[in-house]
Amino acid sequence: MSDRELSIALAGQPNVGKTTVFNLLTGMNQHVGNWPGKTIEKKEGSFRRNDTRYRLVDLPGTFSLTANSPEELIAREYIILERPDVVVAVIGAATLERNLYLVAELLPLPTPVVIGVNMVDVAEREGIHIETDVLQAAVGVPVVPMVATRNQGVAELLEAVEAVATKRFPYQPRLPQIRPDHLAVLEEMHRLIEPAVPEPYPTRWAALKVLEGDREMTRLVRDRLSPEQWEAVHQILLAHEDAVVAVASGRYDWIGRMIRAAMVKPRAGQVTLTERIDRVATHPLWGMALLVLVLVAIFGVTYTLGTPLQGLLETGVVRPLASWLETTLAGGPTWLTGLLVDGVLGGAGMVITFFPILMLFFASMGLVEDVGYMARAAYVTDRFMHRMGLHGRSFMPLFLGFGCNVPAIMGTRIIESRRRRLLTILLAPLVPCTARMVVIAFLAPIFFPEHATWVSGFLIALSLLVMFLVGILLNRVAFQGEHIAFIMELPLYHLPNWRTIGLAVWHRTREFVSKAGTIILLVSVVLWLLSSYPGTTLEQSFLAQLGLWLEPAGRLLGMNWKLLLALLTSFFAKENAIATLGVLYAPGAGGSGLAQALAAEVSAASALAFMVAQMLFVPCAATVAVVRQETGSWRWTLAGVGLLLVISLLAGAIVYQSATLVGWGS
Amino acid sequence: MAGTDTGVILIASGQVEPDLARTVQRMGGYRSVEIGLLGANGSRAQADVRLAAARVAASGAHRVLLIPLLTAAVDDRFEAALDEAVMELRAEHPDVEFIPVRSGILPDEHARLLAAALVRAEEGSAEGCTVGLSVLSAGQQAVVQRLCGCNEFISQMAALGFVPGSSVDVVQNYGTGPLIVSVRGGRLALGREEARKVRVRVAGQPAYCRRRFGRPWRRVMRRGRRHE
Known part of the structure; x- marks a missing residue:
């Protein structure tokens, strides 16, 4: 029995549940990477059904196929150059009209298209009914109704894919035409560029794209035309600047014909669920209040559930493992015990104990995202994000930073403008992540037993205030207040899908483990080495020598060499600050010993300066690595690190000096 | 662009929508915008412009633009009255610059625009x-x-x-x-x-x-x- 192989490309506009369909088909059998040379996620997966092996590629979600963004270029290059067997276009039933625009772009390409009308249930709730049979007859390609979140229609979709691939289905798509007044222009353009269109691009399609002002296609054609020929093309383009609208109009005319009989719209004046929720959720005042409530709830759930779990992991897993290791290795050399217990387990244990908090945070974020609320959060925050030269779309990745800065910076991929993305990446490390919160939560009660909550609140507020100010400044100086277009879809609210949320948590946690986790582990081993050698006591170690060498610089911030070292090691991973303080102040004494030693030795002014500097200090090594990866530039990465270094030391110095002035110095 | 040391007096000859001054101020970024009534009905109206000027000057504006509203009946008598008012204001506030501005739309032009719009x-x-x-x-x-x-x-x-x-x-x-x-x-x-x-x-x-x-x-x- 020989296996057939079918390759499918999954195309669709954003917010149509394309990811749900992809997850449903491939399950855990998926591979996430980047498109070659781009920081755009490429998801591939495979599965088997009957005698056929399916290879599935998830194309980036795009509104059209004109090369205005790298996503659009990737999607169409894949279809034209890689020639999958079938393109599955996922469209949302509730946004059928707009979603069909992408279908109108896909049909003229050589690969056959199967349409999956997803979220039929959401549409019915909003009073929209789709006759998929009528739509299929109108368009001339298979149309399958689906509710991917409930696994409905997926088998039928694959059936249709089979039918098209084996030519059992009479595939006769009715193609959209350009608006009649531009038909002659299109013919002329087609005649002019036909010899210059490189294989395997369809020539008529290429003529349409050039007429639409598509930069990539124009460049390809221009390179192959003589200057005189190009001049003729150029004259047409100049005389018909409105051609782009004529082409789009033609597609929407086609859509109008396709859906006239197939779609029943809600009665006029009917207030839908989404509208009712949005009256509050997007109101300038109530929307903001709701957002605050949602954020409080996310943090509440994360920390009230996460902290005890964290403790449980610490006492139930990490400590027993450490004592087990110690007893097992009792006969062996002491360096081995030290390396494994303090180095490896110290680092790995830290990563493990972060899991509950991170996963809970990502899960609540995923829930808020999946029901469609995030776009509303972006909408209401747009007003003040504007002052930082960002728009609402940057809110989501920045907020993700409260969990871990690494997925936050990866999350900036949803921002289309490169400048805005850079700015968001530079600002993201100023969002206090879980690790920094843990340090603060540990130190604040030690240094300020009576005002721990206030101090913690002050530090978080300070961090966000600095982010806001730096944002305003960077926008003015580096980006010269350039205008930013804000166009964002507000998807309909729908019930959450646990599978989608689960996979989102899984992906983000994996980002944390693979990026942050490995670096934390590595660094705790190196740190252990530096603090254990040479000599037998800590004061003789490399680490101490480095600290003593830096001490003069720390005086301005009221920090002795121990605090300075704790700050420096927090570069490798923020929570290292506690571990380093533990090693330096109370070796072998455990948590309570450290608390007493710190309270006794460090003045209030120094403590506050330390916490402020720690909060604003350069991002951890993992974050820096991701910043480099996502910006693709060492210059921006180093600029970001340098900026935060200056800010944190300055803020620390200011806090220390003013605290000394009011008498907290001793 | 309008500097923040600039104020505006909207010269009106009748009823004025109360929000008008605030809107002009916000749109143009002026220090203050006041409405001053000026018309054929003698000194009471003149006093209103002087009050408006005093308020604008008190707000710290060093330059004050006076502009007749589109609904003001701009004729020779109105213009003469405006010129007279500006002379008076200059004498009253020597350190403030008063500049009369024409809206650029004459009454017949105004009528023509309305007619065109209707057509x-x-x-x-x-x-x-x-x-x-x-x-x-x-x-x-x-x-x-x-x-x-x-x-x-x-x-x-x-x-x-x-x-x-x-x-x-x-x-x-x-x-x-x-x-x-x-x-x-x-x-x-x-x-x-x-x-x-x-x-x-x-x-x-x-x-x-x-x-x-x-x-x-x-x-x-x-x-x-x-x-x-």
Whole structure:
């Protein structure tokens, strides 16, 4: 029995549940990477059904196929150059009209298209009914109704894919035409560029794209035309600047014909669920209040559930493992015990104990995202994000930073403008992540037993205030207040899908483990080495020598060499600050010993300066690595690190000096 | 651009919409904007302009522009009265510069504009009679006429359904911040600047043209149509 192989490309506009369909088909059998040379996620997966092996590629979600963004270029290059067997276009039933625009772009390409009308249930709730049979007859390609979140229609979709691939289905798509007044222009353009269109691009399609002002296609054609020929093309383009609208109009005319009989719209004046929720959720005042409530709830759930779990992991897993290791290795050399217990387990244990908090945070974020609320959060925050030269779309990745800065910076991929993305990446490390919160939560009660909550609140507020100010400044100086277009879809609210949320948590946690986790582990081993050698006591170690060498610089911030070292090691991973303080102040004494030693030795002014500097200090090594990866530039990465270094030391110095002035110095 | 040391007195000869001064001030970024009544009815009206000047000067403006409202009956007598008032004000506030400004629209021109607008409305001509989507208030419906801006923006917006003939519903517009609109079955948040570049004709309303009027007037019209 020989296996057939079918390759499918999954195309669709954003917010149509394309990811749900992809997850449903491939399950855990998926591979996430980047498109070659781009920081755009490429998801591939495979599965088997009957005698056929399916290879599935998830194309980036795009509104059209004109090369205005790298996503659009990737999607169409894949279809034209890689020639999958079938393109599955996922469209949302509730946004059928707009979603069909992408279908109108896909049909003229050589690969056959199967349409999956997803979220039929959401549409019915909003009073929209789709006759998929009528739509299929109108368009001339298979149309399958689906509710991917409930696994409905997926088998039928694959059936249709089979039918098209084996030519059992009479595939006769009715193609959209350009608006009649531009038909002659299109013919002329087609005649002019036909010899210059490189294989395997369809020539008529290429003529349409050039007429639409598509930069990539124009460049390809221009390179192959003589200057005189190009001049003729150029004259047409100049005389018909409105051609782009004529082409789009033609597609929407086609859509109008396709859906006239197939779609029943809600009665006029009917207030839908989404509208009712949005009256509050997007109101300038109530929307903001709701957002605050949602954020409080996310943090509440994360920390009230996460902290005890964290403790449980610490006492139930990490400590027993450490004592087990110690007893097992009792006969062996002491360096081995030290390396494994303090180095490896110290680092790995830290990563493990972060899991509950991170996963809970990502899960609540995923829930808020999946029901469609995030776009509303972006909408209401747009007003003040504007002052930082960002728009609402940057809110989501920045907020993700409260969990871990690494997925936050990866999350900036949803921002289309490169400048805005850079700015968001530079600002993201100023969002206090879980690790920094843990340090603060540990130190604040030690240094300020009576005002721990206030101090913690002050530090978080300070961090966000600095982010806001730096944002305003960077926008003015580096980006010269350039205008930013804000166009964002507000998807309909729908019930959450646990599978989608689960996979989102899984992906983000994996980002944390693979990026942050490995670096934390590595660094705790190196740190252990530096603090254990040479000599037998800590004061003789490399680490101490480095600290003593830096001490003069720390005086301005009221920090002795121990605090300075704790700050420096927090570069490798923020929570290292506690571990380093533990090693330096109370070796072998455990948590309570450290608390007493710190309270006794460090003045209030120094403590506050330390916490402020720690909060604003350069991002951890993992974050820096991701910043480099996502910006693709060492210059921006180093600029970001340098900026935060200056800010944190300055803020620390200011806090220390003013605290000394009011008498907290001793 | 208007400096913040500049104030404005709107010279009126009759009833004035109370929000007008505040709107002009916000739009133009002036230090203060006051309304001063000036007309044929003698010294009481003159005193009103002097009071307005005192208020503007007290606000710290060093330069004051005086401009007659479009509804003011601008004739020779009115102009003479304005010139006289400016002389008086200069004497009263020696360190403030008073500059009379012509709105550039003479009474007969005003009438001609109104007539032209009415003709166009009756003919239902679309071109030149469009407004930006950003001036519509919540619940209003409009038909897209054309898109302004760079090719990339137009291409992006056209793909989203903003093509000539598309019907757009304004779902939310609070006058500041982004709008929410519904077009071709999709709900979109749209920045004000982007919304302004979508030129539309309001459904069910005569297509009289606001574009040809002076700027302040257009802004005032907008103000009146604002949601809430």
